[in-house]
Every structure is written in C-alpha cells, then in structure tokens.
Amino acid sequence: MNILVCISSVPDTTAKITFKDDNTTFNKDGVTHIIGPYDDYALARAIELKEELGGTVTVLNVGTAETEPQIRKALAIGADEAIRVDAEPTDSFFVAEQIAAVAKENSYDLIMMGRETTDYNSGVVHGIVGQLLGMPSLSPVMELNIDGNTAKISREIEGGKEKLEATLPLILGCQEPIAEWKIASMRGIMTARKKPLNVRPAVGEGLTSVSSYSLPPEKGDCKMIPAEEAEKLIDLLQNEAKVL
Amino acid sequence: MSAVAENEAIKGGEFLIKETSASDIFIPEEFNEEQQMIAETCSDFLKTEVHPILDEIDKAKTPELMSSLMDKAGELGLLGTAVPEEYEGFGMNFNTSMLVAEVLGAGYSFSVAQSAHTGIGTLPILYYGNENQKQKYLPKLASGEWKAAYCLTEPDSGSDANSGKTKAELTADGKHYKINGQKMWITNGGFADLFIVFAKIEDDKNLTAFIVEKSYGGITMNEPEHKMGIKGSDTRQIFFNDCMVPVENMLSDREKGFKIAVNILNIGRIKLGIAAVGGAKGVLTQAVNYANERKQFGISIGRFGAIKHKLGEMASKIWVCEAAGYRAGQNIDDLIEKLKAEGKSDAEAKLKALEQFAIECAIMKVHGSEVLDFVVDEGVQVYGGMGYSADAPMDRAYRDSRINRIFEGTNEINRLLIVDMLLKRAMKGEMDLMGPAGAVAKEIMSIPSFGDDHEGMFAAEKNVLKNLKKAVLMVAGAAVQKFMMKLSHEQEILMNSADMLIEIYAVESAILRVEKLIGIKGEEAVSLEKDMMMIYLHNAVAKCNMVGREAIQAFAEGDELRVMLMGLKRFTKIEPFNTKDARRRVADAMLAESKYIF
Ligand SMILES: Cc1cc2nc3c(=O)[nH]c(=O)nc-3n(C[C@H](O)[C@H](O)[C@H](O)COP(=O)(O)OP(=O)(O)OC[C@H]3O[C@@H](n4cnc5c(N)ncnc54)[C@H](O)[C@@H]3O)c2cc1C
Numbered sequence: 001m002n003i004l005v006c007i008s009s010v011p012d013t014t015a016k017i018t019f020k021d022d023n024t025t026f027n028k029d030g031v032t033h034i035i036g037p038y039d040d041y042a043l044a045r046a047i048e049l050k051e052e053l054g055g056t057v058t059v060l061n062v063g064t065a066e067t068e069p070q071i072r073k074a075l076a077i078g079a080d081e082a083i084r085v086d087a088e089p090t091d092s093f094f095v096a097e098q099i100a101a102v103a104k105e106n107s108y109d110l111i112m113m114g115r116e117t118t119d120y121n122s123g124v125v126h127g128i129v130g131q132l133l134g135m136p137s138l139s140p141v142m143e144l145n146i147d148g149n150t151a152k153i154s155r156e157i158e159g160g161k162e163k164l165e166a167t168l169p170l171i172l173g174c175q176e177p178i179a180e181w182k183i184a185s186m187r188g189i190m191t192a193r194k195k196p197l198n199v200r201p202a203v204g205e206g207l208t209s210v211s212s213y214s215l216p217p218e219k220g221d222c223k224m225i226p227a228e229e230a231e232k233l234i235d236l237l238q239n240e241a242k243v244l
Numbered sequence: 245m246s247a248v249a250e251n252e253a254i255k256g257g258e259f260l261i262k263e264t265s266a267s268d269i270f271i272p273e274e275f276n277e278e279q280q281m282i283a284e285t286c287s288d289f290l291k292t293e294v295h296p297i298l299d300e301i302d303k304a305k306t307p308e309l310m311s312s313l314m315d316k317a318g319e320l321g322l323l324g325t326a327v328p329e330e331y332e333g334f335g336m337n338f339n340t341s342m343l344v345a346e347v348l349g350a351g352y353s354f355s356v357a358q359s360a361h362t363g364i365g366t367l368p369i370l371y372y373g374n375e376n377q378k379q380k381y382l383p384k385l386a387s388g389e390w391k392a393a394y395c396l397t398e399p400d401s402g403s404d405a406n407s408g409k410t411k412a413e414l415t416a417d418g419k420h421y422k423i424n425g426q427k428m429w430i431t432n433g434g435f436a437d438l439f440i441v442f443a444k445i446e447d448d449k450n451l452t453a454f455i456v457e458k459s460y461g462g463i464t465m466n467e468p469e470h471k472m473g474i475k476g477s478d479t480r481q482i483f484f485n486d487c488m489v490p491v492e493n494m495l496s497d498r499e500k501g502f503k504i505a506v507n508i509l510n511i512g513r514i515k516l517g518i519a520a521v522g523g524a525k526g527v528l529t530q531a532v533n534y535a536n537e538r539k540q541f542g543i544s545i546g547r548f549g550a551i552k553h554k555l556g557e558m559a560s561k562i563w564v565c566e567a568a569g570y571r572a573g574q575n576i577d578d579l580i581e582k583l584k585a586e587g588k589s590d591a592e593a594k595l596k597a598l599e600q601f602a603i604e605c606a607i608m609k610v611h612g613s614e615v616l617d618f619v620v621d622e623g624v625q626v627y628g629g630m631g632y633s634a635d636a637p638m639d640r641a642y643r644d645s646r647i648n649r650i651f652e653g654t655n656e657i658n659r660l661l662i663v664d665m666l667l668k669r670a671m672k673g674e675m676d677l678m679g680p681a682g683a684v685a686k687e688i689m690s691i692p693s694f695g696d697d698h699e700g701m702f703a704a705e706k707n708v709l710k711n712l713k714k715a716v717l718m719v720a721g722a723a724v725q726k727f728m729m730k731l732s733h734e735q736e737i738l739m740n741s742a743d744m745l746i747e748i749y750a751v752e753s754a755i756l757r758v759e760k761l762i763g764i765k766g767e768e769a770v771s772l773e774k775d776m777m778m779i780y781l782h783n784a785v786a787k788c789n790m791v792g793r794e795a796i797q798a799f800a801e802g803d804e805l806r807v808m809l810m811g812l813k814r815f816t817k818i819e820p821f822n823t824k825d826a827r828r829r830v831a832d833a834m835l836a837e838s839k840y841i842f
Contacts, residue, residue, distance in 0.1 A: 014837075014838075014839070016836065016837050069277050069280075069281075072277065072281070073281060073284075076281060181292065183285050183288040183289055183292065183320060184281060184284070184285050184288075185285070185319070185320045185321050186282065186285070186320060186321025186322065186324065186325065186334050187321055187334075189278060189281050189282055189285065190278075190334060192278075192281075193278070221542075221543070222539075222542065223542075224542050
C-alpha cells in the first residue's frame with residue numbers, strides 16, 4: 001500500500017491574523033505554523049494503514065522552505081519520506097496540479113489529504129486532483145478501511161451518513177474521526193532528520209493573484225441601557241447606529 | 245566588558261563576583277526545530293491525555309489511572325529524555341530535558357508523577373549505578389515499563405534527611421541486606437516497581453542507598469495520603485519489613501547515600517523551578533482569557549488598570565524566571581561537555597557539572613516555586629469569585645502549586661543552602677568572596693564614585709545590577725565578620741542574603757536575555773521583553789533594599805549601622821521608570837492575543 005499524503009502548512013488555529021504589503025499578503029511574523037488539522041488526520045490514518053498493510057507513506061507539501069518544520073513533523077509522526085514542491089501554494093488549482101504531477105510519476109494506491117485547509121478553506125483540491133488524474137475523489141471521509149483492492153468508506157452527507165465502497169486508486173479528503181490523532185514520539189522526532197526530504201520545482205503557474213484581504217469589522221463596544229430608559233434605545237439605533 | 249577571560253568558563257556562584265556577557269548565555273528563543281518539536285509533543289500529550297481528565301485524575305482512588313498515563317508518556321519516549329541511548333533512552337542534553345520539564349510542568353499531578361519518576365526515581369541509578377545496575381534497570385525506567393519512587397523522607401526525618409532510622413542489616417550469608425523501617429510522603433509509591441531506598445547500616449553516621457524491587461517482598465503501604473493539592477499524585481507511607489535486597493543492589497558505596505540524596509535533589513530542584521515556569525504560563529494564559537471574557541461595569545475586566553497590573557507583573561516574573569533557568573541549564577550543559585572532553589564519563593561529568601551549579605539550582609527551586617505561587621494567587625484574584633470555585637480552573641492551580649515550596653528541600657532549607665554553599669566555596673578558596681566584599685566595605689567608607697563603568701547597551705541597568713551585587717557583598721560580608729562561625733544561628737540574615745542573591749541572579753539573567761534577543765530580533769521587536777525586564781529590575785531593587793535593610797539593622801549598630809544603611813541606599817539607587825505603563829503594555833499585548841505570548 002503506497003500512500004501519498006498531502007499536507008498544508010497553516011497558521012496555528014489561535015493565531016492573530018494580520019496583513020502586510022497593502023493588505024495583499026498574510027503577515028507571517030511571529031505566527032506559529034502547524035500541519036493542517038484535517039491533513040493531520042489523513043496522515044494519522046495513512047500511518048495506521050501502513051502499519052497494518054505494509055508499504056510506504058510519502059508526504060507532499062507545496063510550499064517554500066519555511067514549511068519544512070511541518071514536513072519534518074509529518075516525518076516524525078511516521079511518514080517515510082517527503083516531497084516538497086518548491087513554490088507558494090497560490091491557489092487550489094495550482095496546488096492540485098503539483099500533486100497530480102507527482103502522482104503521475106509514481107503509483108500511489110491512495111492520495112489522502114484533509115477535507116480542506118484551515119487557512120483558506122477552499123476544500124476543492126482533492127476534487128481537482130481527481131479530475132486531473134481521472135480518478136474518483138471522495139470527501140469528507142470519516143472512516144476508511146482497506147480490503148484487498150477495495151476501500152470501504154463512510155462519510156457524512158447532507159442530513160445523514162453514507163457508506164460506500166470504491167476500487168483503488170482513490171483520492172480522499174479526510175476528517176476526524178478517521179483516525180486517532182497522532183503525537184510525534186521522541187524516537188520519531190530523532191529519526192525524522194534521517195528520512196529523505198526531496199525538493200522539486202513546480203510545474204505550471206498560479207492562475208490567480210490576491211488584490212487585497214480584509215478582516216471582518218471589529219465588534220464595537222456594547223452600550224448598556226438601563227431597563228427604565230428603554231426609549232433611549234430607539235434614539236441610539238436611529239441616530240448613532242443608523243440602522244433604523 | 246566581561247571580567248571573565250575568553251576560555252574560562254564561569255563557575256557556579258560566580259555570577260556574584262563576575263560578569264557574564266549576553267553572548268555567553270543561552271536563551272529559550274534559541275531552541276532548535278527538533279527541540280521545539282519535542283516541546284510540542286509534550287504539550288500535545290498534555291492536551292490530549294491529561295487536561296481532558298484532570299478531575300478524574302484527582303479523584304482516582306487507585307493508582308491505575310496515573311500508572312496508565314505514565315505508560316502512555318513512556319510510549320512517546322517522554323520518560324527517557326535524559327537517559328543515554330546506550331540504555332535505550334534518548335540522550336538529550338540537559339537543557340532539552342529542562343524544556344521537557346517546563347512544558348510538562350503544566351500537567352498538575354501528572355507532572356509530579358513524571359518528574360519523580362524521571363528525576364529522583366531514575367537519576368540515582370543513572371549517576372551512581374554500576375554498569376550492571378544501569379543495564380538492568382535504566383531501559384525499563386526509560387520506557388516506563390517500570391515506574392520508580394524515591395524513599396528518603398521518614399516520619400521523624402524530613403529536612404534533616406540524614407537522620408533517618410530505617411535500617412539495612414547484612415544477612416548471615418552475606419547475600420542480602422534486610423531493610424526495616426518506615427518511609428513517608430513517597431510519590432508514586434502506590435504503583436512503583438522500583439524504589440530507591442535510603443537506610444543506615446549498623447551505626448553508620450551516613451545513609452546508604454539501595455535499589456529495591458517491589459518484587460523482593462516485605463513492602464507494604466498505607467492508603468494514599470489526603471492532600472491539599474496534587475491530589476492525583478499517589479503519595480504513600482511505605483513500610484519495609486524484612487525486605488531482602490541482594491547485596492549487589494547497593495547503590496554506590498556504603499554511607500554514600502546522603503551524598504546521593506543531596507546531589508539528586510539538587511538536579512530535581514532546577515527542574516522543579518523550570519516546571520513551575522511551565523505551570524505558571526498555563527495559568528497566566530487562563531487568567532488573560534478570563535480577563536478578556538469577564539465583563540463588569542460594561543467592559544472586560546482586562547481593561548481595568550488593576551487587572552493589567554497583575555497580568556503585567558505575572559508575565560514579568562515568569563519571563564525572568566525562565567531566563568534564569570535556561571541560563572543555568574546551559575552552564576550545566578557546557579560544563580558537562582567540557583568534562584567529557586577531558587575524559588570524564590557521562591555520569592561523572594553530569595554529576596560534577598550539577599554540583600558545580602548547585603547554587604543556581606537552589607535559586608531556581610526557590611524562585612520558580614515562588615513565582616508560581618504568586619501567579620496562581622493572582623490568577624485566583626483575576627477570576628474573582630470564580631477563582632474560588634472548585635469548578636473553575638484556578639482552584640486546582642492554586643492548590644497544586646503550594647507543594648513546590650515544600651518538597652525537594654523546603655524553600656527555607658534551599659535559601660540556607662544558597663548562602664552556605666557560597667560561603668563554603670569562599671572558605672575553600674574556590675571563589676574569592678572576601679576580596680570583593682572587602683573592596684565594598686572600603687567603598688562605603690569613601691566618597692561615592694560617579695564613574696560608572698558600564699557602557700553600551702543597558703549600561704544603566706548593568707550598573708544597577710553591579711550595585712546590587714555590592715549590596716549583598718556588603719551585608720553578607722559584614723555578617724560573616726560579625727558572627728564568624730555563629731552565622732548559622734542567624735538564619736534571618738542568611739534568608740535576607742539569599743533573597744538578594746536570588747533577585748540578582750534572576751534580574752541579571754533577564755538583562756542578558758533581552759540584550760541577546762535584541763541582537764537576534766532588533767530592539768523594536770523586543771520592547772515588551774525589555775518592559776518585563778525593567779519591571780523586574782525595579783522590583784528587585786526594592787526587594788534588595790528592604791531585605792538588606794532588615795539584615796543590617798539586625799546586627800549593626802552606631803556608626804557602622806549608619807554607614808551601611810548609607811551604602812545600601814547608594815547601592816539600591818535606580819533611575820525612575822514608569823513601571824505602570826510598562827505593565828499595561830505587556831498586559832495589553834497579551835490581552836490582544838488572549839494568551840501568554842512570550
Ligand atoms: C506531596 C509530597 C510528596 C513528597 N514526595 C517525596 C518523595 O517522593 N520522596 C521523599 O523522600 N520525600 C518526599 N516528600 C517529603 C518532602 O521532601 C518533605 O516533606 C520535606 O523535605 C520537608 O520535610 P518535613 O515534611 O519533615 O518538614 P520539616 O523538616 O519538619 O519542616 C517543617 C518546617 O521547618 C523548617 N525547617 C526544618 N529544618 C529547618 C532548619 N534547619 N532551618 C530552618 N528551617 C527549618 C522547614 O523549612 C519547614 O518550614 C514529599 C512530601 C510531600 C508533601
């Protein structure tokens with residue numbers, strides 16, 4: 001069983017988000033980056049499957065050298081080798097194109113990733129990879145078992161659950177509880193530095209560019225009006241908040 | 245600027261008479277990617293395995309839950325960081341194991357169990373065991389397959405640890421020592437497979453240490469103690485009744501036990517100090533969060549100056565203590581490397597290095613435990629009534645913190661040790677204290693010099709620091725002269741001196757940390773760190789003035805009293821600085837991110 005796990009490097013979920021360069025770039029200063037939380041689950045299940053069935057787990061990240069700590073973390077958690085496509089992951093299509101290019105050169109039984117990243121949350125990369133490779137792509141996969149050449153999957157659909165079977169190879173967008181989240185062990189951390197991390201150039205070019213980002217407006221202060229002065233509320237809504 | 249020659253490594257305690265340059269210290273911002281990953285593993289472990297079940301851990305009536313948590317920690321390798329690879333550990337350096345201690349320090353009872361196992365439980369064998377003993381026991385302890393406890397304290401032998409009554413008697417066939425006696429307050433007692441037991445052979449003056457397997461029999465214990473805090477940590481009274489220990493399980497030599505006990509506690513102390521830092525960071529994050537969420541008079545309480553004052557003060561103390569811990573840790577690492585290069589074995593080098601920095605270890609124990617106690621106390625206050633609720637997090641933090649001032653040598657014993665060790669080193673000629681003390685005594689009789697010798701970054705702060713050192717040399721130097729051999733009867737003065745030494749070491753570490761950070765990140769990026777250092781410096785000066793005064797008034801009279809008080813005034817002078825605004829800046833930055841951010 002050879003599995004390719006695609007991971008993203010995203011800001012820690014509690015990070016404070018700011019922008020720079022005229023609001024066109026996310027300001028990474030002082031922000032801790034982590035493996036995308038959904039990707040982490042995909043990785044955990046891939047490692048479990050490898051332990052069960054043998055084979056290798058390769059992690060793939062499209063990113064600049066800054067993301068290598070997250071890649072090495074994936075190696076510490078248990079992946080066997082890593083590939084970094086040396087480019088900014090500018091948009092979903094661009095990322096999917098890189099994954100497809102790597103996949104075409106190798107034969108993976110499964111290509112797994114999170115259902116979406118937690119930075120831009122587009123949630124379409126697995127779909128595009130499926131299209132580019134001409135393979136089925138399923139998401140959000142919450143349970144995955146392999147029986148010979150068949151994947152037994154359960155996923156959540158609008159208003160219920162679906163159980164299905166599909167023949168390998170497959171592309172899967174994953175989420176918990178597909179596996180128990182894995183913590184890198186001391187031994188894993190110490191062996192990570194000896195595992196191969198290959199860097200390769202990107203293919204194609206990003207199709208989009210960002211003109212500007214903005215944050216939702218901050219919540220204003222809350223004004224308290226004593227119950228006995230309730231009529232003041234109308235006045236404030238009309239003249240100060242100007243919503244009436 | 246440094247009085248220390250290029251290659252001459254600073255020795256333990258020498259911070260008092262020598263200067264360290266910023267480039268010579270290690271700061272936690274320098275931890276590499278691998279060390280950070282290790283820290284993440286520790287915090288991930290707490291997040292997933294410990295924090296969700298804190299109530300269960302504290303309410304557990306039997307030791308199985310804690311034991312199973314230790315198994316899980318063992319699987320991740322968290323119990324073997326300090327054990328060399330040849331004994332199936334991970335052979336991490338000292339500061340990495342400090343980092344592990346710090347992060348796991350936020351684990352409440354678990355952190356106590358883990359540190360007792362990896363510290364006082366495992367290290368006696370690592371440092372004093374013979375090859376057979378190491379081969380036999382260390383791999384099991386590093387993996388967590390076996391859990392360890394340390395049995396020194398007895399009902400009538402606490403601080404006076406060498407006075408234990410537990411006996412070890414050689415059997416007629418010369419094959420065993422038969423151990424009889426009672427031990428008390430034994431952490432991990434209920435689930436330990438291995439006990440390090442201290443006992444006396446015949447009428448020996450000093451203790452001897454033994455490695456005792458639970459399976460030897462003759463070991464019984466009471467139910468877990470009911471405690472104020474760390475309720476999930478299994479603490480027992482243990483009885484040894486004709487417990488037969490093979491002679492080859494004596495650790496080191498006969499009567500070496502007290503020395504082992506002292507040295508092992510010493511290592512535990514610096515780790516306890518840094519673990520307290522980890523605990524305090526967690527508490528402060530909770531307090532900052534609460535200050536954001538809780539609204540009174542229509543606004544978040546975090547917007548009140550009184551609350552900002554607390555948050556700023558807490559952050560400053562934590563940050564400074566952390567600086568001191570890793571500075572000392574690196575000194576220890578450097579000396580270990582140096583001694584190994586000179587041909588000492590790993591164990592010998594580690595022991596010697598830790599002994600060399602025993603003063604700093606004791607400083608960290610006292611400082612860390614008192615910073616944590618301050619932080620949990622203010623944490624409760626920030627939470628107000630909710631702080632007093634047993635259903636909110638401050639309750640556990642407040643109760644669990646308190647033990648740190650008691651075990652691993654009470655803070656009183658450690659304060660006495662700080663001064664005692666310093667004076668002993670001076671007496672042995674290992675360190676020249678009398679020269680500098682004499683110079684200070686002369687200086688206070690002369691006209692004040694205005695030619696401050698520090699220039700460059702933080703010149704003013706470094707001059708203040710230099711003067712604080714003079715202040716303690718003046719106070720302690722005069723006390724030594726006055727009381728000579730009877731100084732040990734003047735514990736109050738020794739405590740005062742220890743307080744000054746602790747503040748000096750802490751604030752010096754902070755100044756050097758900021759200076760080094762500026763070199764890495766530039767001045768603008770570390771303005772808050774500078775604020776925290778300045779807050780601490782002003783507190784330290786005030787404290788040294790207060791305790792210095794108290795000490796001087798305790799033994800000086802007439803002209804001497806006046807001259808010394810004038811000297812103290814001169815040595816505790818500091819330029820005004822608006823600490824209120826500094827605390828606000830620090831607090832605001834944390835409030836903006838709802839956590840401790842440094
Ligand atoms: C929860 C917990 C876990 C523990 N775990 C262990 C363990 O795993 N193994 C182990 O061996 N021990 C353990 N201990 C014991 C602990 O180390 C002792 O409690 C501690 O050393 C103090 O001894 P004591 O309780 O006898 O206090 P005492 O020595 O009676 O001290 C009482 C007070 O007198 C002061 N005092 C004592 N002597 C002096 C002096 N010479 N000068 C000035 N003041 C003095 C002390 O500072 C203290 O304030 C544990 C204790 C607790 C509470």
